[in-house]
Amino acid sequence: xxxxxxxxxxxxxxxxxxxxxxxxxxxxxxxxxxxxxxxxxxxxxxxxxxxxxxxxxxxxxxxxxxxxxxxxxxxxxxxxxxxxxxxxxxxxxxxxxxxxxxxxxxxxxxxxxxxx
Numbered sequence: 001x002x003x004x005x006x007x008x009x010x011x012x013x014x015x016x017x018x019x020x021x022x023x024x025x026x027x028x029x030x031x032x033x034x035x036x037x038x039x040x041x042x043x044x045x046x047x048x049x050x051x052x053x054x055x056x057x058x059x060x061x062x063x064x065x066x067x068x069x070x071x072x073x074x075x076x077x078x079x080x081x082x083x084x085x086x087x088x089x090x091x092x093x094x095x096x097x098x099x100x101x102x103x104x105x106x107x108x109x110x111x112x113x114x115x116x
């Protein structure tokens with residue numbers, strides 16, 4: 001039988017070729033990491049949406065609930081971060097001073113825990 005010789009084809013044209021395989025692996029890891037973050041963010045948005053249905057549409061009312069659940073490790077931290085972003089973006093002007101202080105304190109505690 002004749003042995004078939006396999007010719008390897010170089011699919012790199014110009015300077016678009018990675019210099020070593022680790023560059024390509026790093027690029028794939030970065031894309032997968034970005035996709036995982038996007039999926040986690042969508043899940044966090046879904047949890048917040050479900051909680052909003054229970055609280056009749058007020059983000060600030062669900063903040064203590066989410067804080068407790070994050071503290072007891074029932075929810076990931078990302079849910080609290082997304083909730084705080086939404087409160088800042090959507091309701092900051094309409095919040096009372098007490099609620100604004102609560103949001104600022106929560107953000108400060110998140111940053112403090114992140115550093116430690």
